[in-house]
Amino acid sequence: MNDAVVVGCGIIGASVAWRLSQVGLSVTCLDPTPGDGATFAAAGMLAPVTEAEFGDAELTGLNLESAREWPGFAAELAEAAGTELGFGRTGTLTVAYDAGDRQELRRLMELRAGLGLATEEVSVDAARAMEPLLGPRIAGAAWTPDEHQVDPRRVHAALLAVLAARGVEVVRRRVVALAEQSPGGPVTGAVDDQGTTHSAGVLVLAAGWASRELTPSSGGYGAATTTTPTRPVKGQVLRLDAGPESAFSLGRVVRGFVQSRQVYLVPRADGEVVVGATSEEQPDDRRVTAGGAFGILRDARALVPGIDELPLVELTARARPGSPDNLPMIGGSGRPGLVLATGHYRNGILLAPLTAAAITAYVRDGAVPAWAAAADPRRFVRAVGPRRLAPTGGRP
Ligand code: GLY
Secondary structure (H helix, E strand, O other): OEEEEEEOOOHHHHHHHHHHHHOOOOEEEEOOOOOOOHHHHOOOEEOOOOOOOOOOHHHHHHHHHHHHHHHHHHHHHHHHHOOOOOOEOOOEEEEEOOHHHHHHHHHHHHHHHHOOOOOEEEOHHHHHHHOOOOOOOOOEEEEEOOOEEOOHHHHHHHHHHHHHHOOOEEEOOOEEEEEEOOOOOOEEEEEEOOOOEEEEEEEEEOOHHHHHHHOOEOOOOOHHHEOOOOEEEEEEEEEEEOOOOOOOOOOOEEEEEEOOEEEEEEEOOOOEEEEEOOOEOOOOOOOOOHHHHHHHHHHHHHHOHHHHHOOEEEEEEEEEEEOOOOOOEEEEOOOOOEEEEEOOHHHHHHHHHHHHHHHHHHHHHOOOOHHHHHHOOHHHHHHHOOOOOOOOOOOO
């Protein structure tokens, strides 16, 4: 019997397990392929400003809170694991391809300024001075200095190393059911695909988009069918190699709008350039399509034509864990023994430190910190409750 069992050992589950073990809890993680979900595909932009969209004010608050945690989290993890995480304070240059894209960029900048986020419009010449490889057709640009990046695969490897060092077992099995005291009652652990029950004082569900499959559901992706309404949102992403032999070099994350489509290029110190991503309401089929790869490359080379020369070394497709309101689910589920750390959608890497801190506070003190209130998973429990019907005989 463990104090905690964490189901799912991607960057979220592994971060939670690390923090729980640090406060003295015995922890086991269950995952058949740790880090092979959304963590494997993620580009690692820590981008609370340039990911902020209309309707995302509460999410942006969480993202900012977690962005503040990242430098300390990265330094502590790097030291504990004795490894380098690719953490860099490079900022983000956002470019607009044509006049319509410039209009879109300006509208988003207005929104972001209204949220108190630091971003400034820069001239095309200034953008070119920052990134000489920008293509000839650029209509506008914006500079966001405070955004960072990290290599999610390195972070995950470091987390597995510190978990092993702390005696946290990562059991490579799939969880097929929650163990319950009574049907629908308190959760007492998890049952794996070999029929073994892993009992725990608390079960943390951090299984990405698949979290919904372990909680009651009547099917479909609507909020009213499950208490954990995650859904897969497929992302295709490519990796190029601008290694030491290459003359190609970007100094920072370059994002852009190309005829209303969004694209990003994330250069790493080791020469890897991550280019993404599609965002599709599709299952996690893990298939890269010709159209998906073509669209990403077409838009990326419209902004940075020099990518043409680079070897294409990896094509990846994984599903993000979407939620109905784009906010994650972090905290008590409303069901004794079951805690949720899922639904991080486009911001799983960014939100890992905050999620781990909030879940640790919840498990230890019974409440998440006030700043995590917007992510309270019980907002969907309320949605599942009995619906009011219109009185009979009245107008619909
Ligand atoms: N955060 C970038 C993405 O989800 O594609």
